[in-house]
Amino acid sequence: MSSLRLRGLESKEQFKDILAYLRSSTRPVVSIESHGDARSRHDFEATITFRCNDDDRRALTLMQIMFPGVHADRTFLGMTVLVNPSPERQTLIDIVAVHGLTGHAATTWTSDNSRMWIRDFIPLWFSNARVMSFGYESSRSIGDVKDVARQLLNGLMSNRQNAETRPVVFLAHSLGGLVVKQALVMSASVPTYKDIHQQVRCITFFGTPHRGSPVANWASWIFRALPTFCRPNALHDHIKKLRRDSKFLFDLGQRFLPVLEASHIKVLSVYELNKIKKHRLIPFVPGFVIVRQNSALLGLEDSAEVAIAINACHREICRFPSEHSRDFQDLMFQIRETLGWNEYLPRFGPNNLLVGRHEMIEDVYNICITSLQPTRSTPFCIALVGQPGIGKTSVARQVCNLARRRQLFGHIFFLSAESETKLVQNFKEILRLSNISDAEMPTSAEQIRELFFEQLKKADQPWLLVYDNAVEESFLSISWPVSGNGSVIVTSNSHNIAHGLPGTVRTVVVAGLSQEHGAELLISKVPCSHSEAREVMWPQCVALAQRFDGLPLVLRQLGAFMHCANITPRQVVQLLDKPDGGNGKIYFYHDKEKFEERQGTLEDAWAAIFPRLSTDSTKLLNILSLLDRERIPAEMFPFTSERPPYQSFEFLFDEFKFLPAKGSLVNYEMVSIGDSESISLHPAVQITLLNRMSFDERTNAFRMVLWLLRRAYPHQDMGAHMHNVWDTCEVFVPQVLAFEKAVAKWKPVLDDMEASEYTDLICDTAWYLWEVGQHEKGMEILDSTERSYLKSTGSESIQAARICVIQGSIYSALNRYDKSGPLFLEGLRLHQKLLPADHPLIANSLMQAGNYYTSQEKFDKAIESHRSALQIRQRAHNTPPDMTALSYLNICRPLLMTNKPENLDEAEAFLTLAEEAENCLDHRLLLYYKSHIRKFG
Numbered sequence: 001m002s003s004l005r006l007r008g009l010e011s012k013e014q015f016k017d018i019l020a021y022l023r024s025s026t027r028p029v030v031s032i033e034s035h036g037d038a039r040s041r042h043d044f045e046a047t048i049t050f051r052c053n054d055d056d057r058r059a060l061t062l063m064q065i066m067f068p069g070v071h072a073d074r075t076f077l078g079m080t081v082l083v084n085p086s087p088e089r090q091t092l093i094d095i096v097a098v099h100g101l102t103g104h105a106a107t108t109w110t111s112d113n114s115r116m117w118i119r120d121f122i123p124l125w126f127s128n129a130r131v132m133s134f135g136y137e138s139s140r141s142i143g144d145v146k147d148v149a150r151q152l153l154n155g156l157m158s159n160r161q162n163a164e165t166r167p168v169v170f171l172a173h174s175l176g177g178l179v180v181k182q183a184l185v186m187s188a189s190v191p192t193y194k195d196i197h198q199q200v201r202c203i204t205f206f207g208t209p210h211r212g213s214p215v216a217n218w219a220s221w222i223f224r225a226l227p228t229f230c231r232p233n234a235l236h237d238h239i240k241k242l243r244r245d246s247k248f249l250f251d252l253g254q255r256f257l258p259v260l261e262a263s264h265i266k267v268l269s270v271y272e273l274n275k276i277k278k279h280r281l282i283p284f285v286p287g288f289v290i291v292r293q294n295s296a297l298l299g300l301e302d303s304a305e306v307a308i309a310i311n312a313c314h315r316e317i318c319r320f321p322s323e324h325s326r327d328f329q330d331l332m333f334q335i336r337e338t339l340g341w342n343e344y345l346p347r348f349g350p351n352n353l354l355v356g357r358h359e360m361i362e363d364v365y366n367i368c369i370t371s372l373q374p375t376r377s378t379p380f381c382i383a384l385v386g387q388p389g390i391g392k393t394s395v396a397r398q399v400c401n402l403a404r405r406r407q408l409f410g411h412i413f414f415l416s417a418e419s420e421t422k423l424v425q426n427f428k429e430i431l432r433l434s435n436i437s438d439a440e441m442p443t444s445a446e447q448i449r450e451l452f453f454e455q456l457k458k459a460d461q462p463w464l465l466v467y468d469n470a471v472e473e474s475f476l477s478i479s480w481p482v483s484g485n486g487s488v489i490v491t492s493n494s495h496n497i498a499h500g501l502p503g504t505v506r507t508v509v510v511a512g513l514s515q516e517h518g519a520e521l522l523i524s525k526v527p528c529s530h531s532e533a534r535e536v537m538w539p540q541c542v543a544l545a546q547r548f549d550g551l552p553l554v555l556r557q558l559g560a561f562m563h564c565a566n567i568t569p570r571q572v573v574q575l576l577d578k579p580d581g582g583n584g585k586i587y588f589y590h591d592k593e594k595f596e597e598r599q600g601t602l603e604d605a606w607a608a609i610f611p612r613l614s615t616d617s618t619k620l621l622n623i624l625s626l627l628d629r630e631r632i633p634a635e636m637f638p639f640t641s642e643r644p645p646y647q648s649f650e651f652l653f654d655e656f657k658f659l660p661a662k663g664s665l666v667n668y669e670m671v672s673i674g675d676s677e678s679i680s681l682h683p684a685v686q687i688t689l690l691n692r693m694s695f696d697e698r699t700n701a702f703r704m705v706l707w708l709l710r711r712a713y714p715h716q717d718m719g720a721h722m723h724n725v726w727d728t729c730e731v732f733v734p735q736v737l738a739f740e741k742a743v744a745k746w747k748p749v750l751d752d753m754e755a756s757e758y759t760d761l762i763c764d765t766a767w768y769l770w771e772v773g774q775h776e777k778g779m780e781i782l783d784s785t786e787r788s789y790l791k792s793t794g795s796e797s798i799q800a801a802r803i804c805v806i807q808g809s810i811y812s813a814l815n816r817y818d819k820s821g822p823l824f825l826e827g828l829r830l831h832q833k834l835l836p837a838d839h840p841l842i843a844n845s846l847m848q849a850g851n852y853y854t855s856q857e858k859f860d861k862a863i864e865s866h867r868s869a870l871q872i873r874q875r876a877h878n879t880p881p882d883m884t885a886l887s888y889l890n891i892c893r894p895l896l897m898t899n900k901p902e903n904l905d906e907a908e909a910f911l912t913l914a915e916e917a918e919n920c921l922d923h924r925l926l927l928y929y930k931s932h933i934r935k936f937g
Helices: 014-024 053-066 145-159 175-189 215-223 234-241 247-263 326-339 360-370 392-406 420-433 447-458 473-477 514-524 532-547 553-567 569-576 602-612 615-627 656-661 683-692 696-712 718-722 731-738 739-750 755-770 775-792 798-813 818-834 839-856 859-875 881-897 902-917 923-934
Strands: 001-010 026-034 046-048 071-075 078-083 092-098 129-135 166-175 200-206 266-272 305-312 381-386 412-418 465-467 486-492 505-509 585-589 595-599
Touching: 001 014, 001 053, 014 046, 014 053, 046 078, 053 071, 053 473, 078 145, 092 145, 092 175, 129 145, 145 175, 166 175, 166 326, 175 247, 200 326, 266 326, 305 326, 360 381, 360 392, 360 486, 360 505, 360 514, 381 392, 392 465, 392 486, 412 420, 420 447, 420 473, 486 775, 514 532, 514 553, 532 553, 532 569, 553 569, 755 775, 755 798, 798 818, 798 839, 818 839, 839 859, 839 881, 859 881, 881 902
Parallel strands: 092 129, 092 166, 166 200, 200 266, 266 305, 381 486, 381 505, 412 465, 465 486
Antiparallel strands: 001 046, 001 071, 026 046, 078 129, 585 595
16 A cells, blocks of 8 residues: 655645546545645645555656646655644644654555554544654665654644644654654753643654664674675664664663653553564564563653553554554543543443434534633533433433534533532542542542632633533532533423523423424334334324323333334334223233233233243333323322332232332333343433422332342342442432431331341442442441341351441442451451352452452462452353453453563453453443553553
8 A cells, every 4th residue: 555645735626636537547545635724835735545556656647747736745754744623623732643664654554454544543533633744764864863853843843833832742653752752852952942842742652662672683783794785874773773782772761751751741652462474585584573562661650651562563563454443442542541631421322212302412512612712700501401301311411422523622521410429429530530649639529629620720622511410509509610611511300400500501491302203213123023114103103202292211111112022013002001991902912923812901911911021121111101100000109109008028029919019119220121222221210200209209219129129139249230330320329328317217117127138228228328439428327237237147147248348348449458358358258158159249259359469469369369250250141241351350450460471471361351341341441441451561
């Protein structure tokens, strides 16, 4: 593959004419134009990439004949602007690529599929970045690294007039890294270069031999042995400088480190894992690693250097074939972190079922952009209001996704605002992502808020802040930004939320979907196995959309139910229709092929359908029935009566009888069936809000929800299971915090429970308190439980083990490893004593013990514990994939920290397995984990 650089273009139209002409004669693969600056000698420059070298030679000849005013070349010497942000975007950063020995400013960064990633992929992550590539002759001209460094600095100065303070990111391959180091040393000592080194935020070294390469020693020997054929030139001179005993490398390193430290430049060091292939001209020389790991790393402190290993040889280490390449995405994530382009978002992707909302999403995004005014004392705010389940959160999330793609906002934060506690916890997590250590972290909520907004005020790029599910404006108003260089979106059920907020607030009412859009959403989820024509199903879909007032939440659940139960809209309507007087016709599920007509009541229909549906399908059907409240008898809603709906817990032990009788209690979990985009979060609390239940009714519902969770997961510890799913469920938080008050009200009923059951219930609550950062509260109720009820259950019981594990988790969150470690080990001892050897709780405890041993640098014990945990998870058939993936990641850390060659190979294998399962994990967590694991390699 090869590329041409075109300069002196008069307009975009001329470039299009050239491209059309070349396409009729050659086969250009990729083309891109770059807007010139006002000072430029030309209006535009462009690059064209060809898959075949003959094509680019032919194109060059044709260009010289047909377009003599346009300068075309293949050398790419000097600075080439590959990408310039469009005129409506502000350029926020310069990304400069510098190739290595015998390299080329275009082909060094171009993969075999003709994709030049610095040109084609970087704009997908940094749309406000100008991307440049610097080229120099490293093989023929007699030159010196210092000469090349001067050329680089002069090229930067020429292209950065009137933008001297714009941040710079360097991408440097091999010798190019030494050129960059030399340039920054010269910038720090020569006033002419206007302190360019102080604007550099990040340098990515791809296989740069900071301490030399053994291959250079081989090459120098060849030059000495064959002087007749290898005359002295720049290549020979550069190779001598790359020897392992090179004085040049040592001196450059000594002068570069003070500049690096003084300028606070973040370093990403990428090193190769694969050997380069044998060369056909010297087959007697085996394949080898050009730059070994110990030479590719500067050896800085962890906070200053991130080590990244790539499964490629020296030549391919700086080539990424696709924007979906995991190595490319990891690198972009790390660069974005060094620039402070922070995100704090829940785990959500593009919503393919967001029918009828695209115009609203675009409008909200445009308002956020056009309202940016850095001189404001308070930001502009948009309040998205509407009834629960209407889709406010979905709209806000997709606005965030749009902001991520267009990247006009440098910082995007999506926070839960339904409680002050949760909001402050979000602030703390963001501060940790901003490298605020726990030692520097304030303790009071007020100080945490102040520090967060102080950091936000310093941001040199616009930000977008979402306060989701805001309940009260009182604590929201004291958690308000003090800078106008951003926009705020607030979602709330209250139409009056805007009245108490500072600054200018625009209220946008989110209504239900139209019947057409609602029907479109439903029909998109009809199983493909059904042959009914669209026009046949359309009337039923319209009727269902009208029946549920176009609520997206309900319609998505309807679609999910049709999908998992393999039924049509007509069958859903039949199932939901209540017979007149209880004696009408009932159509109910029979054999997944047809509905059988029988006489009976609605409960008869439910009793027939439940045994044939999966657990998830049952939950969905209950949700649908609850939301269609007008057609369901009042007795199906036990919490609406004054009399407590339960006198004992006997009915809980027959789940089949319980479901039809107590339908409103079943909707307790985040529903997940296959395609995550077809299902929405739907905990019981949101159901109760939809049904306009009182606070006491919601509290009772929550108490029953906790119990049902345990009944639904009899073979797995509920706390451990919910640890992975409830952390993103914001609506649950206030109910958790209200639990202690509810205990007093339930005391007569709870007295009838066994001590072990009550202890389990309290432990569940303490676990949730730990999830939301209520550490002191969680420890307080655990201490109370331990004193009051452990006497009955005994210190050698499962309940005692649970208390140890949760107490250990709380201490661990507070960085009190001296306290958490012994508790984890005691929990492990009890679990191993009381449970079967392959019980998942033992795997959890082994993993916790392994992490404790790692923190104490007892790596052999840590590896042994993690191996045992992993073996249990691999033998089990029902282990959640995310837990297995975390086990892979956890065992990697002690393996790498031993620094033993045999352990490093095994760690790499585990890391690969974890990457294969990464879709089970929060992507941000995986990247964070990998960045901290790989530096030990």
